[in-house]
Amino acid sequence: MISVExxxxxxxxxxxxxxxxxxxxxxxxxxxxxxxxxxxxxxxxMLTGLIAPSAGRGAVCGYALGDAALRRxxxxxxxxxxxYDRLTARENLTFYMRLNEVDExxxxxxxLKYLERFGLGGRTEEPVGAFSKGMRQKLAIVxxxxxxxSVVFLDEPTSGLDPESARTVRDAVAELASEGRTLILCxxxxxxxxxxxxxxxxxxxxLRTVASLTELRREGLALEVRVDGDASIWLPALGRxxxxxxxxxxxxxxxxxxxxEAQAPEVVTELAAAGARIFxxxxxxxxxxxxxxxxxxxxxx
Amino acid sequence: MSFSWPRARAVFWxxxxxxxxxxxxxxxxxxxxxxxxxxxxxVVWAYTRQPDDxxxxxxxxxxxxxxxxxxxxxxxxxxxxxxxxAVFLIMPVFVPIxxxxxxxxxEKERRTLEPLLASPVTGLELLVGKSLASLVPAxxxxxxxxxxxxxxxxxxxxxxxxxxxxxxxxxxxxxPLFAFFGNGxxxxxxxxxxxxxxxxxxxxxxxxxxxxxxAGQFGGFLKxxxxxxxVITAFVLVLDVALLIAATxxxxxxxxxxxxx
Numbered sequence: 001m002i003s004v005e006x007x008x009x010x011x012x013x014x015x016x017x018x019x020x021x022x023x024x025x026x027x028x029x030x031x032x033x034x035x036x037x038x039x040x041x042x043x044x045x046m047l048t049g050l051i052a053p054s055a056g057r058g059a060v061c062g063y064a065l066g067d068a069a070l071r072r073x074x075x076x077x078x079x080x081x082x083x084y085d086r087l088t089a090r091e092n093l094t095f096y097m098r099l100n101e102v103d104e105x106x107x108x109x110x111x112l113k114y115l116e117r118f119g120l121g122g123r124t125e126e127p128v129g130a131f132s133k134g135m136r137q138k139l140a141i142v143x144x145x146x147x148x149x150s151v152v153f154l155d156e157p158t159s160g161l162d163p164e165s166a167r168t169v170r171d172a173v174a175e176l177a178s179e180g181r182t183l184i185l186c187x188x189x190x191x192x193x194x195x196x197x198x199x200x201x202x203x204x205x206x207l208r209t210v211a212s213l214t215e216l217r218r219e220g221l222a223l224e225v226r227v228d229g230d231a232s233i234w235l236p237a238l239g240r241x242x243x244x245x246x247x248x249x250x251x252x253x254x255x256x257x258x259x260x261e262a263q264a265p266e267v268v269t270e271l272a273a274a275g276a277r278i279f280x281x282x283x284x285x286x287x288x289x290x291x292x293x294x295x296x297x298x299x300x301x
Numbered sequence: 302m303s304f305s306w307p308r309a310r311a312v313f314w315x316x317x318x319x320x321x322x323x324x325x326x327x328x329x330x331x332x333x334x335x336x337x338x339x340x341x342x343x344v345v346w347a348y349t350r351q352p353d354d355x356x357x358x359x360x361x362x363x364x365x366x367x368x369x370x371x372x373x374x375x376x377x378x379x380x381x382x383x384x385x386x387a388v389f390l391i392m393p394v395f396v397p398i399x400x401x402x403x404x405x406x407x408e409k410e411r412r413t414l415e416p417l418l419a420s421p422v423t424g425l426e427l428l429v430g431k432s433l434a435s436l437v438p439a440x441x442x443x444x445x446x447x448x449x450x451x452x453x454x455x456x457x458x459x460x461x462x463x464x465x466x467x468x469x470x471x472x473x474x475x476x477p478l479f480a481f482f483g484n485g486x487x488x489x490x491x492x493x494x495x496x497x498x499x500x501x502x503x504x505x506x507x508x509x510x511x512x513x514x515x516a517g518q519f520g521g522f523l524k525x526x527x528x529x530x531x532v533i534t535a536f537v538l539v540l541d542v543a544l545l546i547a548a549t550x551x552x553x554x555x556x557x558x559x560x561x562x
Contacts, residue, residue, distance in 0.1 A: 011559065045558065048419050049419070050415070050418055050419055050554065050555075050558050051554075051555050051558055051559060052555060068421070068423070069421075071419060071420060071421045072421050074419070076415070076416060076419040077416075078412070078415045078416050078419075080412035081412075082411070082412045082413040082414075082415060082416040082417070083413070084315065084319055084411070084413060085411070086319055086322040086323060087315070087318060087319060087322070091315075091318060095311060095314070095315045096416075096420060098307060098308070098310075098311030098314070099308055099311050099312075099417075099420040099421060099422050100420060100421060101305065101307055101308065101421070127322075140416070143416070144416075
C-alpha cells in the first residue's frame with residue numbers, strides 16, 4: 001500500500017527528515033513515532049502529496065509520490081481539525097465531497113453512518129464553531145472519509161484534546177482500524193500507538209527503526225520484583241551492581257530493565273543481600289516507552 | 302491533474318457561503334457603497350437647490366473661467382459626476398480586497414489550508430474559485446450601487462443626468478478591471494503575509510493612488526474625462542496581467558505549504 005525508499009526532505013540547509021525506508025501493508029495500522037520536530041508531519045505531507053521529497057522515491061496506493069492523482073486515494077486528518085466555523089457540519093462535508101468530485105447522492109448515506117457512529121448524527125445543521133474540540137476532531141475524521149480513501153493519515157489526532165475528548169477520538173480511530181482500513185497514525189502518544197498500531201516506524205530526522213510493537217518490546221528485558229513494603233527504598237541497592245540497570249518503582253513493585261537474561265540472578269541476589277523480602281520475581285515485556293526513549297536518544301552513527 | 306470547473310466552483314461556493322455568514326464583513330462591504338452613492342447625490346442636490354446662487358459661478362470659474370450664468374450649476378453637476386467616478390472606482394478595488402485578504406492568509410490562520418491542499422484541488426482551481434468569490438460580490442455591489450447612484454442623483458438633480466456613456470462604460474468595463482486589480486493585489490499580499498488583517502491593511506493602501514487622483518481632480522490640477530479614464534484603465538490592464546502571472550506562480554501547492562506566512 002505504501003512503500004518508500006531513502007525518502008528525504010530538506011528546507012534550505014535544514015534536513016527535516018532523511019533516509020526513510022519502510023513499507024506499509026494493506027489493512028495495517030502503522031504508527032509514525034517520534035518526538036516533536038522529528039519530521040513526522042513532513043513525512044506525512046510527502047506521503048499525502050502536499051510537498052515533494054528532496055530525495056528518494058516512494059509510492060502510495062500505486063501512485064508515485066508527487067503524482068497529483070495520489071491525493072484522490074488518501075485522506076488526511078491534520079493536527080488541527082481545519083474546519084470552517086461559520087459553516088455547518090453538512091456544509092463542511094459537502095465542500096470536501098465536491099472537491100473530491102464524489103457523487104453526493106451516494107456519499108451522503110455513507111457519511112451519515114459515520115456521523116451517527118461518532119455521535120454527530122443530529123448535529124449536521126449546526127455551525128461547526130459551536131462544536132466542542134472532540135466533536136470537531138471527530139467531524140474532521142469523517143471529512144477524511146467522504147471520498148472513501150484507501151489510506152487514511154492521522155497526524156496527532158488527539159493532540160490538545162482533554163482526556164475525555166481524546167478518548168472519544170481514539171475510539172473513533174479504533175473503529176476505523178476495525179474496518180480493515182490502512183491507517184497511518186502519526187503520534188508521540190505511546191499509549192495511543194500501543195492501543196491502535198501493529199507496527200511502527202520510529203523517526204527522529206532519520207529512520208531509527210521499523211518494527212512491530214512486540215519486537216520493540218522484546219529488544220530488552222524487564223524484571224518485575226514484588227517486595228515487602230515500599231520498593232523505592234531498594235533502588236540504592238541496584239546502584240551497587242556492576243551493570244547499572246535503569247529501574248522504576250510503583251508501590252511494592254520494582255521494575256528493573258536489563259540488557260540480558262543473565263543479569264536477572266545478580267539483581268535478585270543484590271536485593272536479597274540488601275535485606276529485601278522478595279515475594280515474587282517475574283519476567284515482563286519492556287514498556288514501549290523505554291524502547292522508544294532509547295531509540296530517540298541514540299545519536300546518529 | 303487538469304483544471305476542473307466543479308472543484309473551482311466548490312471553492313467559490315464555500316467562500317461565498319462563508320462570506321454570507323460573516324455579518325461583520327458584509328457590513329464593511331456595504332458601508333463604502335452607501336457613502337459613494339449618497340455623497341454625490343447630496344452634492345448634486347446642494348448645487349441644484351438654488352441654481353442661480355452666485356457662489357456656484359465662483360466655484361465653477363475656479364475650474365473653468367469661461368463658465369457664465371446659469372450654466373455654472375450644470376457645469377458643476379457634470380464635473381462632480383465625472384470626478385466622482387475616480388472615487389467610485391475605489392469600491393471595485395476595495396471590496397475584493399476585503400474578501401480576498403482572507404483568501405489564503407485566512408485559510409492559514411484558521412488552519413484550514415492543509416486539509417484543503419491535501420484534497421485534489423489544484424492551485425489554479427483555488428485561485429479561480431477564490432477570485433470569483435471576491436469578484437462576483439464586488440461587481441454585484443458595484444452594479445447595484447451604480448443603479449442606486451443613478452436613481453438618487455437624478456432625484457436630487459430633478460433631471461436625468463445619469464447614466465452617461467462614460468459611467469456606463471466605466472461600471473461595466475473599467476470597474477471589473479479595477480476589481481481584478483484589487484483582487485490580485487490582495488491575493489498576492491495575503492500570500493506573502495500570514496495574517497489576513499495585515500494583508501487587508503497592506504492591500505488597502507493600493508486605493509491611495511485613486512484617492513490621490515480624485516484629490517487632484519477636485520483640486521483642479523487634473524482634468525478628468527473619458528479619455529483620461531481610458532488611459533488609467535490601460536495602465537491597470539497591464540498591472541492586471543502582471544498580477545495574474547504573479548498570483549498563478551504563488552498558488553503553487555508547495556509554496557503555499559512551506560513559504561507563505
